Amino acid sequence: MGHVKDFREIEQTYLPHQALLEASRCLFCHDAPCSNACPAGIDVAGFIRRLKSGNRAGAAQLIFQANVLGDTCSRVCPVETLCQEACSHTELLEPIQIGRLQRYAWEKGHSHLDVAPALTKTREMKVAAVGAGPAGLAAAAELTRLGYKVEVFEATSRAGGVLATGIPAYRLPRSVVEGEVDLIRRLGVKISYNQGFDGQLNPDALRAKGFRAIFLGTGLGQSVRAQIPGEDLKGVFWAKELLWAIKEDPGSHKDLCAKLGRRVAVIGGGNVAIDTACSLLRLGADRVEMVCLEGPQEMPAFPSEVRFAWDDGVEFHTRSKPLRILGEGGRVVGMEGVGIRWKKPGLFVPDNAVVIEGTEFQLRVDSLVEAIGQRPDETVAKIYGLETSPAGLVIVDSETGQTSNPSVFAGGDVVNGGATVVQAVAEGKRAARGIHRYLQENR
Numbered sequence: 001m002g003h004v005k006d007f008r009e010i011e012q013t014y015l016p017h018q019a020l021l022e023a024s025r026c027l028f029c030h031d032a033p034c035s036n037a038c039p040a041g042i043d044v045a046g047f048i049r050r051l052k053s054g055n056r057a058g059a060a061q062l063i064f065q066a067n068v069l070g071d072t073c074s075r076v077c078p079v080e081t082l083c084q085e086a087c088s089h090t091e092l093l094e095p096i097q098i099g100r101l102q103r104y105a106w107e108k109g110h111s112h113l114d115v116a117p118a119l120t121k122t123r124e125m126k127v128a129a130v131g132a133g134p135a136g137l138a139a140a141a142e143l144t145r146l147g148y149k150v151e152v153f154e155a156t157s158r159a160g161g162v163l164a165t166g167i168p169a170y171r172l173p174r175s176v177v178e179g180e181v182d183l184i185r186r187l188g189v190k191i192s193y194n195q196g197f198d199g200q201l202n203p204d205a206l207r208a209k210g211f212r213a214i215f216l217g218t219g220l221g222q223s224v225r226a227q228i229p230g231e232d233l234k235g236v237f238w239a240k241e242l243l244w245a246i247k248e249d250p251g252s253h254k255d256l257c258a259k260l261g262r263r264v265a266v267i268g269g270g271n272v273a274i275d276t277a278c279s280l281l282r283l284g285a286d287r288v289e290m291v292c293l294e295g296p297q298e299m300p301a302f303p304s305e306v307r308f309a310w311d312d313g314v315e316f317h318t319r320s321k322p323l324r325i326l327g328e329g330g331r332v333v334g335m336e337g338v339g340i341r342w343k344k345p346g347l348f349v350p351d352n353a354v355v356i357e358g359t360e361f362q363l364r365v366d367s368l369v370e371a372i373g374q375r376p377d378e379t380v381a382k383i384y385g386l387e388t389s390p391a392g393l394v395i396v397d398s399e400t401g402q403t404s405n406p407s408v409f410a411g412g413d414v415v416n417g418g419a420t421v422v423q424a425v426a427e428g429k430r431a432a433r434g435i436h437r438y439l440q441e442n443r
């Protein structure tokens, strides 16, 4: 099969006449359902109006004002469930391609941005953000714009969180994230790298350094395991670590290929599983088979992603439950699974799956990647003494992002359990406003 074998970005930007034509289709609805559907609050109709009149810098400025990761979001937002979905309820036969227009506006207009317009007020109070993912960066940018001195502490050597270490380069090139992080720095946000809890990140140390409030945006650091026999065999990988290795070091791709072999199974039916499967094909695997509990219409991955993987050549074993990983001489040689049906219709969770006897099957594979989810590193909540849900997620006030510790706020995946980049941005901004209110009330 002629699979794509490289990680070059797939989507291309509009040409100027295409962008103008697309912007000209906009009805500029009086209630702007597209803008209302954007969790980050981008004035979609506003930037399209500016594009239409040729004001590309003004369009980029509007995007940046609402979302400091607007370039990333133009590439990875599930627009078909957000702004474009809202647009499909208008009188247009086809919704406006908002993601593509946003990308065009950014690419053509951002070099003229007024990144850090003069602040109306500067404040002496310092705020720390722990984690430089979308939530932490958005919170830090918003607080800086409100006049606070903000420092972001990041555990790794890169800012961007999953954008830098997870989403494959064929969907989100690293240069996009680096460009945005650079703008956030120019806005006035300080980012410190390779910071761990053992050092200056524990709450007492941060307070001693004069930080009056803390934002936690530490995401989901731990991979969930399928807990099936054979997980200790050589040739079993976890999606988060594998995607990180692929994005971090393109020079290591040859070695990775050798470790993975020609045929790989991926367990899971979400976006991470799809990214893993499509990345494996690009790395050079001959055959990648996804095994998931859900049927094709039930998978948690965005429908567009499932279609993409299908077109890429990924093979699907849906409504299938992995039973065990098969090994010989300590190495993976295959996996065994079985067909399932749902006990209660419409409830697509493992506990609701009933095995259909007689449908057992085996796949011959050289390696297997588990991509069935991630959960938070619970030491974070423990160190800060925060209330958590049974799943270990930090519980916050839905209006302000405040945790059970009044000077600690949180947002993003560590709170919502894993959603989208734009949702993490929205929750970072929400917490920034919560912190502002808290600090004004507790001077």
Ligand SMILES: Cc1cc2nc3c(=O)[nH]c(=O)nc-3n(C[C@H](O)[C@H](O)[C@H](O)COP(=O)(O)OP(=O)(O)OC[C@H]3O[C@@H](n4cnc5c(N)ncnc54)[C@H](O)[C@@H]3O)c2cc1C
Pocket (backbone or CB within 6 Å): 076, 077, 078, 130, 131, 132, 133, 134, 135, 136, 153, 154, 155, 156, 158, 159, 160, 161, 162, 163, 166, 167, 168, 195, 196, 197, 201, 217, 218, 219, 220, 221, 243, 271, 272, 275, 380, 411, 412, 413, 414, 418, 419, 420, 421, 422, 424
């Ligand atoms: C493979 C993959 C593909 C995805 N694709 C999409 C997509 O196409 N579209 C979309 O909208 N969403 C996608 N998502 C989801 C999206 O990336 C996340 O919802 C978003 O990144 C969450 O942002 P966050 O800031 O909460 O966490 P993260 O992005 O996880 O960032 C957390 C940051 O905190 C740091 N950190 C953790 N612990 C500590 C600590 N103790 N001290 C200091 N720093 C710490 C981490 O190193 C990291 O930099 C995808 C997720 C994955 C895994």
